Structures are given as C-alpha cells and as structure tokens.
Amino acid sequence: MTATPPGVLGPAARDAALAALAGTAEPGAGDLDVLVVGGGVVGAGVALDAVTRGLTTALVEQRDLASGTSSRSSKLVHGGPRYLEMLDVALVREALEERGLLLTRLAPHLVRPVPFLYPLTRTWERPYVGAGLALYDTMAALGRYDMGVPRHRHLFRRQVARIAPDLRTEDLTGAIRYHDAQVDDARLVTTIARTAARHGAHVATRTKVTGFLREGERVVGVRARDLETGTDLEVRARVVVNAAGVWTDEIQEMVGGRGALHVKASKGIHLVVPRDRIRSEAGFITRTEKSVLFVIPWGRHWIIGTTDTAWDLDKAHPAASKADIDYVLAHVNTLLREPLDHADVEGVYAGLRPLLSGESEPTSKISREHTVVAPVPGLVMIAGGKLTTYRVMAKDAVDAAAPSLSDAGGVRGSITDRVPLLGADGFETRSNQRVMLARRSGLHVARIDHLLGRYGALVDDLLALVAARPELAAPVPGAEDYLAAEAVYAVTHEGARHLDDVLARRTRISVETFDRGTAAARPVAELMAAQLGWSAARTDEEVDHYLRRVEAERQSQQKPTDQEADEARVQVRDLV
Incomplete structure (x- = not known):
C-alpha cells in the first residue's frame, strides 16, 4: 500500500x-x-x-x-481598532504584528488586505478617530514584521461618494479610509x-x-x-x-x-448579501450601542455583522434569531441609501466567541x-x-x-x-504564471485566480486533478463559483468526511447561495461518495441531513428569541 x-x-x-x-x-x-x-x-x-x-x-x-x-468569525485578521478604545494596547500591537506576519510571510495566499471606510458624522470625530488610526498604523509599522497594508487616508464627503455611491453621505463630514486584512477562517x-x-x-x-x-x-x-x-x-x-x-x-x-x-460564550451573527446590493469599493465600519458593525467585502458578496450577546444554549450549533437579523439590518440600513431587507440575505451564520470571564461584565466589554x-x-x-x-x-x-x-x-x-503554511512557498511565482496556467488547463484566468486565492501554490494539485479527470473542471451545479475538483480535493486532501464539511467549511456554498446550497447538495454528495465509498443509501442520508439542516436553520431564523431559535435548530443534530 x-x-x-x-x-x-x-x-x-x-x-x-x-x-x-x-x-x-x-x-x-x-x-x-x-x-x-x-x-x-x-x-x-x-x-x-x-x-x-x-x-x-x-x-x-x-x-x-x-x-x-473558527469557521464562524468575521473573517478578519486585524488588530481591532476598538480595542485601542478599551486600552488593550498590548493586544492590538501583538495582533498587528501577527497580521503583518501572515500577510507577508506565513500565508500571503490566504490573507489579503481589505479597505474600510470609517464614516465621520461630527466634526470632533475626525481628530479623535484619525489619532486612533494613526496610532494603529504606527504600531503596525514599528512592529517586528512588515506592515503589509497601506496607511490610512482622510477623505472628504465628495471622495467618499465616489468610492461608495450607495453610502448615505448627506449627514457625513467625510470618512477615514484604512486597511486591515481578511481570511477564510476555516x-x-x-x-x-x-x-x-x-x-x-x-x-x-x-x-x-x-x-x-x-x-x-x-x-x-x-x-x-x-x-x-x-x-x-x-x-x-x-x-x-x-x-x-x-x-x-x-x-x-x-x-x-x-x-x-x-469561558463565557458570546454569540455573534453575520449576514451574507450579494456584492451588487451595495455599490462600494471599500467596506465600512461603524459603532453601535452594543458592538461594532462591519460591512466586509467578500468576493462577490458582503459579510455584515456582528452582534455580541451572551449565549448559554447549544454550543455546537448556535442559532441566529429573527431579532438578531433585524438588529444587523437596522444598523446597516442607517448607512445605506437603498435599505436591505430579508430578501437580500443569501446566508446567515452564527458563531460563539470564547471569552474569559470571572466577573459579571457584559460580553462586549470582556x-x-x-x-x-x-x-x-x-x-x-x-x-x-x-x-x-x-x-x-x-x-x-x-x-x-x-x-x-x-x-x-x-x-x-x-x-x-x-514556517510558511502549505501553499505559501511558490505562491508569488504561480500568481505571475496565472495566464500560462489558464492556457495549459483550459480554465478561465478568473478561475485560476479563484484557485490561487484558496490554495496558493497548491493550485498545482487542483490542476493535476483536472488534467487527470477533465469532468472535474465543471462548476458545481447551483454553486458555479466553485469547481467540482474542489469538492473532490476536500475529501482526498483536506479531511472532509461529511457533506456539511464541504458545503459549510471547505467551501462557503452554504452561505453564498440563496438556496443555502440545496441545489449543490446532491452533486457534491455524489462526488464525495466516489472517494469515501458511500453506498447509495448513505449518499441519500447525507443529502437528506443537509437539506434538513438548512430547513432547521431557516426556521430558527424566523424565531423571535434565542430560546425558540435554539429549539428549532437543534432538531437536526450532526451525523456521526
């Protein structure tokens, strides 16, 4: 063997x-x-x-x-400007050094810069926020590793309107544009x-x-x-x-x-909406009465969140309630010319932050x-x-x-x-060769870019799989952003054992499609079955479980309270 x-x-x-x-x-x-x-x-x-x-x-x-x-975060690699306000200077400095290290040395294929606008509504905010972001950039620049992102810039209202046409600018005095980084956490x-x-x-x-x-x-x-x-x-x-x-x-x-x-669990929920619902070249960040709201560019989507509420119910599958979703929509709509509603939401996910606790303070302050x-x-x-x-x-x-x-x-x-992570070594070379790789493989350059951003230099593995099995160059039905080869590779190289693993973590099909991946479930399960030796009955069971999971999540997201949302979601447990 x-x-x-x-x-x-x-x-x-x-x-x-x-x-x-x-x-x-x-x-x-x-x-x-x-x-x-x-x-x-x-x-x-x-x-x-x-x-x-x-x-x-x-x-x-x-x-x-x-x-x-670790699959349900805001997907940001950042120091966290709000922690400066909490005077966690050491934490911010440490996180900014790690951001630079990941961006430039350990995982440049997975971690990439992302621009944000911090809208300013009052005159006094410009010097206050500007000083905070100047300190943020200075700490990053003086760290042990390369900064990895551009420095912040002050913008006036007209500049903001050009960058983000769908942002309500009437009440703004301008904005500050700064950069952090993002990653697919899973x-x-x-x-x-x-x-x-x-x-x-x-x-x-x-x-x-x-x-x-x-x-x-x-x-x-x-x-x-x-x-x-x-x-x-x-x-x-x-x-x-x-x-x-x-x-x-x-x-x-x-x-x-x-x-x-x-450890106190704090629930944070995020919404995923199509990129065309908000015209902007940058994300946004603004404060709410309870936490910070991020609107984060995510490929052909936006990720919008988050909440920060105590959670003491099922830890494996924290549920987003209708109240959570309404809260996020209400706050993001204060920024937008054209408001979003529930029909604009492609996906919803909820995660639990493990916060150290020894006192009765609210989770947003820990x-x-x-x-x-x-x-x-x-x-x-x-x-x-x-x-x-x-x-x-x-x-x-x-x-x-x-x-x-x-x-x-x-x-x-x-x-x-x-120690660079797998896929980092050779990533820059393969990126320079993207056109050549497209010609050799018969894939569009945009597909090569997609694979490079997910696998780095391991793109060679995917292209070898496509060369050996040309049918795997086809998009996944119902989730055309991903190739069939990626579902197979998730099993053969990335440890996926169940349909959930592929649709929710190795890919993001479960939150990046309006049907939550139900159309892709059967085709992906059949690709997995061939690798894992599943019988027809086992394949049916995996598909049925996934469809029931999606329905349970949809039901939970219609419930007004955490308790009712949890009761709806836990009706479908994990397969073993």
Whole structure:
C-alpha cells in the first residue's frame, strides 16, 4: 500500500493517525509528547508549533476541523481598532504584528488586505478617530514584521461618494479610509492542520475525548472514541493541551472541575448579501450601542455583522434569531441609501466567541486576551484570544507544556514565525504564471485566480486533478463559483468526511447561495461518495441531513428569541 504523502488529510491519513494513537497504549510503544484536544485555529496552531519544535504530536477533534468558532468569525485578521478604545494596547500591537506576519510571510495566499471606510458624522470625530488610526498604523509599522497594508487616508464627503455611491453621505463630514486584512477562517485552520501533518503531526477528526488517563494527580493521556466506528481507544501523552474554546468548561469537568478558567460564550451573527446590493469599493465600519458593525467585502458578496450577546444554549450549533437579523439590518440600513431587507440575505451564520470571564461584565466589554493554565500536572489549558493571534496563543501553550517535557533534553523555542503554511512557498511565482496556467488547463484566468486565492501554490494539485479527470473542471451545479475538483480535493486532501464539511467549511456554498446550497447538495454528495465509498443509501442520508439542516436553520431564523431559535435548530443534530 502506498503511504499517504505528508500534509494530505485524506481517509487513509485519518486511519493511519488513529492507528498511531491507539499504538501509544501498547507496552513499549512510547508516549506522544503532546496531544492537542480541539481542531479549531488554536488547536491546529498548537499542533504546528509543537511538531516543528521536534515534539511527537497529535491532534484530535470531535467534529470537523474549524467546525466551531473558527469557521464562524468575521473573517478578519486585524488588530481591532476598538480595542485601542478599551486600552488593550498590548493586544492590538501583538495582533498587528501577527497580521503583518501572515500577510507577508506565513500565508500571503490566504490573507489579503481589505479597505474600510470609517464614516465621520461630527466634526470632533475626525481628530479623535484619525489619532486612533494613526496610532494603529504606527504600531503596525514599528512592529517586528512588515506592515503589509497601506496607511490610512482622510477623505472628504465628495471622495467618499465616489468610492461608495450607495453610502448615505448627506449627514457625513467625510470618512477615514484604512486597511486591515481578511481570511477564510476555516480554510486557514485546514491549512494550518495540513502544515502540521506535513511536518509529522497525526490529525484525527471525528474523534471525541471521553475522559482523561491519570497516574495519581498527573494526566498521562485521554480516553477517546472514534465516532465513525464506535471504537474506543486510549492515547498516552506526556502533556495534553486542551484548546477546546467554548467547550473549555466541559473539559475541566473531566478532571474533576480542576481548572482556573471560566469561558463565557458570546454569540455573534453575520449576514451574507450579494456584492451588487451595495455599490462600494471599500467596506465600512461603524459603532453601535452594543458592538461594532462591519460591512466586509467578500468576493462577490458582503459579510455584515456582528452582534455580541451572551449565549448559554447549544454550543455546537448556535442559532441566529429573527431579532438578531433585524438588529444587523437596522444598523446597516442607517448607512445605506437603498435599505436591505430579508430578501437580500443569501446566508446567515452564527458563531460563539470564547471569552474569559470571572466577573459579571457584559460580553462586549470582556477582553480578547488569552490565558494559559496548568491546573494539574500533564494538562495545559488555553482559552480566550482571537483568530489573528492564534500563533502567539499556540506558542504560549507549548511553552507552558515545556517543563513537563524537559527531561528529554529540553524543548526548543517556537519557530512558527518562520514556517510558511502549505501553499505559501511558490505562491508569488504561480500568481505571475496565472495566464500560462489558464492556457495549459483550459480554465478561465478568473478561475485560476479563484484557485490561487484558496490554495496558493497548491493550485498545482487542483490542476493535476483536472488534467487527470477533465469532468472535474465543471462548476458545481447551483454553486458555479466553485469547481467540482474542489469538492473532490476536500475529501482526498483536506479531511472532509461529511457533506456539511464541504458545503459549510471547505467551501462557503452554504452561505453564498440563496438556496443555502440545496441545489449543490446532491452533486457534491455524489462526488464525495466516489472517494469515501458511500453506498447509495448513505449518499441519500447525507443529502437528506443537509437539506434538513438548512430547513432547521431557516426556521430558527424566523424565531423571535434565542430560546425558540435554539429549539428549532437543534432538531437536526450532526451525523456521526
């Protein structure tokens, strides 16, 4: 049998990872150095940090990569201007350095600059906001890495009207244009996990931790279950790092409530609308009474959000209520000449921010800084933080694990600031060759650009797949922005196991089409079936589950309260 190439997360790689994990419980097999629990951006980052320090590493995730918070963010890589107002200067400086690092070195194929307008309605706002954004740019410019984006510019009302014809300018004194960056968050997580696997980490999704192995007070591993086969296994590790985000409290309960972290879940919802509904060359940012409202360019769409409300209901599938949607629409419409309504909304998604909490303050006031604790020997827990600073969080978690690993001759320092993610090396060359690649493949240059923006230099993999199977050059029916080859590649290289994985995370079909991906469900399922060996009955089950999921989400979005929305959404649980 041919070995799976490093960095490929196909079915064979998952089987090999589970076999390696099970093997740690055998006499004389040797423990893992680090076992990471949680396949979001922080968990994937911890796995990459640990394995590139020379530590034997594995990651387990009970659902899919990025299936929680890390696929439902605002998709921004930013310092967060509002955190300057909260005086979180250190957090903003750190995040801006990470933004520059991702833009220019680690993931230039995935992270790209995005322009924003900050509308000004009062005369005093210009010096106040301008000073804040000047400080924002200065911190970025003085950081250890390249800034990666242009500096801010002051605009008068007439300039704003040219850039954003659909923005209401009558009441504006002008605007300030500044840049941050954006990323497809789920794609970033998948790429980090693949990079960790490329360097030797074992990655096993659909693998749930059910308890901890103990020797006295010390944690020496976990009990886990392969949710696809029902097989139980014991995995021994010298250190377990919990990166479960909003599930942190549940993991703490498995060690008898021993922990110093309390994570409060804050729900943020986002709307996706077609790009032609708002004529503008830049996004917008404005403050609301509860949070910040972003209108973010997203390919042929806009992402509009967010809310910031406490959530204590189902964590796997937080639901957006009609009240949430109305709130976002009402606030964005204060900016627009032509108001948006529910008929303009292509997609809706809701995510939970894992905020550290020890007090009764509202979630919108809680800092996004992270904390690492070691409540018992052999266990490290990390929580809080934000997408942009995942690499720093990962470094801190592995640093906290290092004392438990020092008897092996010491743990080397983190090098992830010098480890480009898969697809980064060669990206600039392939971008320069876009016309040549289009001619060779028979694809339009716009298709090549789309693939470059999602896979970077790994575009070669996709083009090889199309060359071997020309029928995969066809667009996905009902979701023409994506090629059939991308659905196949999601299974063979990116760890997709279920239809949801492809439609909601490896692609964004579930929120970028008015039918929420229902027309694409059957064609994509049939492409997946050929790779995963699904029977006709299993394929039907996957399609039926997805259609019921979409209907449950639509029903939840008609409910007036969180409680009613949650009750509607949880009617359809995950397939295992």
